[in-house]
Amino acid sequence: MGLGVPHFSACRFTGDPQCLYRVRRFTHRTLKLWGRRSCAEDTTTVASELVTNALRHALKNRPDGNGWLGLMNHPDAIICAVHDPSLDRPVSHPATLHDTKGRGLIIIDILSHDWGYALHGDSGKTVWALLPT
Known part of the structure; x- marks a missing residue:
């Protein structure tokens, strides 16, 4: 579901x-x-x-909650951003060889040029990643 804006597209998702x-x-x-x-x-x-x-950290206990994925197309990069209703900051934790989860931010860090987040008052946060093309 794109928003019809050139070089930008967004998709809503549920929990x-x-x-x-x-x-x-x-x-x-x-x-x-x-x-x-x-x-x-x-x-x-x-x-x-x-x-x-x-899904795991912001929408887990919010069955009626949703988030948004936005993609922006720049000449030399793609920006991928996810907005969710949680104010919890993303934190990377070291994962052991036997862990079956906990590597998401590590993967994002490896594949992207940069990533970060912004808090939006009471409406949640946006976590973004910049991927070079």
Whole structure:
């Protein structure tokens, strides 16, 4: 579901983990439409990790909550941003070889040029990643 603005597209998601398939498909199709096939896999992975973090930490106990994934197409980069209703700051924790989760921010850090977050008063936060094309 794009917003109809050139070089920007957004998709709403719910707390249902089944939405990850839709988020990945939306991201991959949007990048293909923009002619950004070279960074489609990395951007899709980053979007999936950002949304997974929102599902696990912000929407887990909010069945009626939702978040937004936004993609921006710049000449030399893609910005991938996820807004969720939580004010909790993203924190990377070291993962052991036996951990089955906890590597999302590490993956985002490896695949992106830069990433960060912004708090929005009482309305939550946006976590973003900048991926070079």
